[in-house]
Amino acid sequence: MADSVIRFLLVDDVRENMVALEALLRRDGLEVHMAHSAAEALEMMLLTDYQLAFVDVQMPEINGYELAELMRGAERTRDIPIIFVTAENASEARRFRGYEAGGVDYIFKPIDPVILTSKAEVFYSLARQAKTLERQRDELRSIARDRDLAIASLHAHANNSPLALVVCDADLVVRHWYDSAARLFGVSEAAALGRPLGATGAFDEATLEMLAGWTAASDDLARHTAHMKSSGPQGEIYCDIFGSVLVDPALGRPSLTLQILDVTERHRAEEVRSLLVGELNHRIKNTLANVQAIMRQTLRSSVDLKEFNRKFSGRLHALARAHSILSDVTWSSASLDQLIDDQIAAGTLNAENLDRLGPPVSLSPENTLRLALVLHELGTNAAKYGALSVPGGRVEISWKPEAADLVLTWREYGGPPVTPPERQGFGSTLIATGVGDSRATVDWRSEGAIWRIRIDHGFDLQPGAVQSAPAEVQAEPTPGEPLSGCRILVVEDEPLVAMDIRSSLEDAGARVVREARTVTDALAAVAQGDFDLALLDANLMGEPVDRVAAALRDRARPFCFVSGYGRAHLPADFPEVPMLIKPVNPDDIITVVRSLAGRGTA
Template sequence: MPNSPIRFLLVDDIVENLTALEALLRRDGLEIHTARSAAEALELMLVNDYALAFLDVQMPETDGYELAELMRGAERTRQIPIIFVTAAERNENRRFRGYEVGAVDYIFKPIDPVVLKTKAEVFFRIARQAKELERQRDELRQIARGRDRAIASLRAHSDNSPLALVKCDAGLRVLDWSQGAQRIFGLPARDMLHHRIDDQDWLPPEAVAVLRGWIEAGPDSTARHVAEITARGPDGAVIHCEAYGSVLPDPESAQVTLSVQFLDVTERHQAEQTRQLLVGELNHRIKNTLANVQAITRQTLRRAADLAAFERSFSGRLQALAQAHSILSQVTWSSATIGQVIEGQTRSGALDADHFHRSGPQVWLSPETTLRLSLSLHELGTNAAKYGALSVPGGRVDLDWRVEGETLVVLWRESGGPPVTPPRTQGFGTVLIGGGTGGAEADWRPEGVVWRMTFHDGFTYLPEADLIAAPEGPPTGRAGGIDGFRILLVEDEPIVAMDVSCELEDAGAEVVCVARTLQDAIAAASNARIDVALLDGNLGGAPVDQVADVLARRRIPFCFISGYGREHLPQAFPHVPIVRKPFDPQELLSTVGRIAGPERP
């Protein structure tokens, strides 16, 4: 950005070294940032642009060479010039490795201030010149945009204007009749040229009187004539128009001409009404979603015993909300069935398909009811897995629904679990279940809790399309651990890659490679010794079909980890599982364990 300051980044694990470098480099117009580790440096580079980075070679954990490799692997940091700072002996092998990972120079300790300032001055001037060039480029672009707009406007008027362009003399005799006029009014030019404007009876008398009044007012360079008129099409239909007129003198004949532009606004009025409705609905849904997330965050935090408990609860609720939004996106936010809501919760792991049974008619839910029921089922499934029927191998949950008059009744029955006792306090999950429905009552039976939820609106029941909902496809099953698995992670977002890698490594797996470009991903998929692969939906806009093809040929199991729907992923692999972003750690680990099979690596 032309107006942003010129920044240098200093990376060294010793504070004294950073202080000394900063003192030597300090000057007007330069902003210096410091970092004491590779992770801290990467975080700074995600939010700032740097003209030069000084990297200490010998740092604990991730050294300067490794940090340089990470920088070259990310699009945002690939072009930052790197100067290595080292106290090691001059060694051609080290020097070659530094240049290999992208360094432009070396500075050896003890540092010569003159050498340091001279080299830094080069990059400072280059950055300043680059910003000046960017400023000039932006100015030229602005000029070019203005030129292009003018040319495009002239071309649109002359070649394919949506307006009806009509030119008349002082007696309202037609001198020019554009193709736009022919399209709007259905009258060809041969029938209009050299005839009075009202000969074909396409303009009512009051509209003709308006045009005649403009001519009688005479030419005036500051006058802008505008009127709303009606015209008649060839089929007699009324056409609502906006008319824009200019009265111009003819220097040769000393007569005046009238140029009128007619804009058909009939459809625009209808479109404007539709647009206002859609914008209002969009604003309403966005604000409702943000309000829901805000409420879930606050209430979960308020009732969480510790940060880990908050993370588990909030992540699960956010996943339930995201799953409901995915379902509604697939049906263009019109309506979803109860079966789709249940299947979404089953796929996300909130409901165990092996111990879950459902039945009921085909009922369509409004978007609001879909979101509410998804959150309620997530809470019920989570509670059942922690304390109820799904916490033991022999437990069972039955979900039944029916329509009673104008009310949808949903029953959740647990059985085969540990003895049930009513809770002493009402948690946020219970509040969420009750608030997400028209009403909810819990019967804390010793053999298993029974929830009765009612919805008084937001659903549609069509008896003629009555279907008994049944599970579709094979049950998800439960996966084993992933200890010892060698995993290829294909992900171009560094922070997401770091998060996924941490979850996998905490579970005992080894992330042998993180590929951030399509070329790196293809190479790793072709040659790396791996057990499982996780593929992002695309890498910098490039699809990952080639990577999936290579893995399939090598018979290496893989899954997608993406925010995209199935329609935007490689179409040759419709049965490959998807871990959706934002990802649930438990779903991630379960999916990896399931696709790898029961055999240990």
């Protein structure tokens, strides 16, 4: 910033002369400095800026003219105005000598105060104006520097922005093409600047016509949004366009600024979401149709409600467990080994009485669901009528590729003598329809039935087997003491499920003392404490139940999770707590409750 102080320098070897001059020059805003010799004056002028110097002509060693010549020879002092002060006669020769040395005027002794102050005022005013101009210059420089920094910052942000920025004139000629646009479209600034927007290849004709319409409207501060498809370095991209139209007040012509956001990932996600929603609706309807078919066919082949309940629950749970397996692999594919392990975990098959042989195979979701039901029916029939109905019986499950098909063989031996059934029930029909478009065949040998199931599509041989973790508690109920007097808290947000659980418990002699449907209600019920054990849904109206589980543990109340989720979605701090998977078999509920109450084993 320019120094605002104005300084005059008095150079004279007689101090009294300088004191008299200083008294005449004194005013606000002016500093008057004194030098007693030319050497001292030169030293002071090297350190301080002066706007005027009064120099006495007659000084020892270096006179005033010589001092002026020295001042004009130095860069720092060259432009300081000099007024000579002298008592000599004002001859033309002396005047010429002074002007030649660089002086601008003379003051003659004795000094006339009016002349002195008038001359000083001229230089004071000039110096004040120069100071003002210097200050204004510095202010303008500061403003220009701030402006340049702001513009540079805006350009840097525009170049680094996730939105591609493009500026065009009214004719859609590119005036600014930032790095952000170059990254998005793969077109360099040099290739786009000064060219029509259409020449960049980033905008199709429909989009260009739309943008031309924006600028043609010529509404100042107009804002527009649109969607377009374009191409970039990685291929096809989808973009949201945000346009701003400004009219130049001087030229009256509009300019268009475009901010373009790459929404390709969002667009693809929306497409996937739409497909998933459609697929989910399809699967739900198919599942409901399958459940309805299983229910109706089971009802037709059952002699009473008890038999219907047992068969229907078993088939429904086989279907539900297959859904859980597919959910764990995001409905991509499941291994045949997983299905067999699931039947073992469910108690339908016994690992000690089972032999299996075959390469690792993955199955499509459709084949997984179908084969889960088939294996359930085969296992159930073997346990009721076939090889697994006696202690020494065994089952062999083998599979191998034949041509383009996969053939699965179920062989029973060591059981009671086999005779073909007089009539074919729903279970046998379900097995016989096979998997996919092919049908299963059966050989009713006296030593044991042999089923051959041919799978003609929806499978893939894998390099390594995928073993599933055993399913949660799914077992036939074991005899135990009645649950009479056992008080139970049911925490479940689905009223129909809660009602079904209550009915199953009350049929076994237990008493449901309280039901809770929210986390708040459950915590209040736990605090009340008037129960022996609890059945806890793993999610209550979208809220996790970690606090409820912790409260039950703090009160030393045994409990079991009841959930449609897998173990991975349960509260992590309770791995030892048993779990029932929805839909829940009533027999499994009773088995687990007996175990928790210490009245039997699960």
